[in-house]
Amino acid sequence: MGTAREFFHLPEEEKMQLHSPGDFTSPVRFAPGIRDDDQNIVVSRESLKFLSDPLENYVNLWPTNPSSFREAVAEYCVAAKMAEMTLTEAIFESLGMERASMDQILVKLEQNVSFNYYPTCEKSNLEHTVGLRGHTDPSIITMLLSDEVPGLEIFQNGEWILFKPLPNTLSVNVGDILQALSNGGYKSLLHRVAASSDTERLSIVSNCYPSKDTRIGPPKELIDDDHPAIYKDFNYKELYDSMWKQRPHDSTRLDPFKVCAD
Numbered sequence: 001m002g003t004a005r006e007f008f009h010l011p012e013e014e015k016m017q018l019h020s021p022g023d024f025t026s027p028v029r030f031a032p033g034i035r036d037d038d039q040n041i042v043v044s045r046e047s048l049k050f051l052s053d054p055l056e057n058y059v060n061l062w063p064t065n066p067s068s069f070r071e072a073v074a075e076y077c078v079a080a081k082m083a084e085m086t087l088t089e090a091i092f093e094s095l096g097m098e099r100a101s102m103d104q105i106l107v108k109l110e111q112n113v114s115f116n117y118y119p120t121c122e123k124s125n126l127e128h129t130v131g132l133r134g135h136t137d138p139s140i141i142t143m144l145l146s147d148e149v150p151g152l153e154i155f156q157n158g159e160w161i162l163f164k165p166l167p168n169t170l171s172v173n174v175g176d177i178l179q180a181l182s183n184g185g186y187k188s189l190l191h192r193v194a195a196s197s198d199t200e201r202l203s204i205v206s207n208c209y210p211s212k213d214t215r216i217g218p219p220k221e222l223i224d225d226d227h228p229a230i231y232k233d234f235n236y237k238e239l240y241d242s243m244w245k246q247r248p249h250d251s252t253r254l255d256p257f258k259v260c261a262d
């Protein structure tokens with residue numbers, strides 16, 4: 001967390017060297033906060049997103065400032081990936097998936113990591129500022145470590161609820177891919193981050209997802225006459241590509257992959 005904080009406190013010009021607008025494929029990307037004039041809103045989050053798996057392919061592309069970056073972050077990524085694999089396997093077992101269906105996904109799990117930084121916002125601008133807009137994650141599961149400053153809100157039973165971070169605790173969100181793989185048994189979590197005028201906030205998010213070509217669809221053992229397939233088979237590349245396309249206002253990321261449109 002200290003390394004992430006040091007990174008975001010670097011001069012703007014240095015962080016902006018890692019900014020490549022419109023490029024969603026670069027293995028290391030810095031994104032500054034944005035102003036959305038259409039919605040008259042500022043999204044204050046700055047993020048550093050980077051690929052981390054397999055580590056040896058990417059670690060040499062990561063920032064070298066702060067100097068602790070590569071070593072500290074590599075250690076975190078490896079530990080997070082192991083925890084995610086163990087959890088994902090346990091979730092698959094709980095669903096009653098057969099070994100072959102589980103392995104098809106587990107042997108090709110990948111990971112990307114985001115450092116998120118939410119600077120404080122002037123009180124007078126709070127009304128038109130959010131930390132991060134409501135979204136679900138395009139992952140199987142997402143592991144979140146935050147610096148214990150509140151701000152994350154989750155949508156539950158029709159309302160936004162402030163999530164209370166516990167000290168030294170990781171939280172895990174269900175992502176869109178687990179919703180598809182479990183044929184709707186698990187629901188991906190809609191969440192957002194509020195802006196604050198009091199305290200800056202930091203989080204480290206590790207997303208775990210199948211390789212781009214892995215077939216994503218409910219395994220046959222979860223499908224029967226009472227539980228018909230909700231989603232067509234797709235792969236992560238198709239989900240990722242469709243993420244950046246304009247969607248109807250009320251649609252979610254998985255809607256384009258539904259067997260029957262509602």
Ligand SMILES: O=C(O)CCC(=O)C(=O)O
Nearest residue numbers: 114116146152193203205
């Ligand atoms: O900062 C947080 O608590 C959440 C960040 C998040 O939702 C994301 O990076 O997808």
Ligand SMILES: [Fe+2]
Nearest residue numbers: 135136137191
């Ligand atoms: Fe998220």
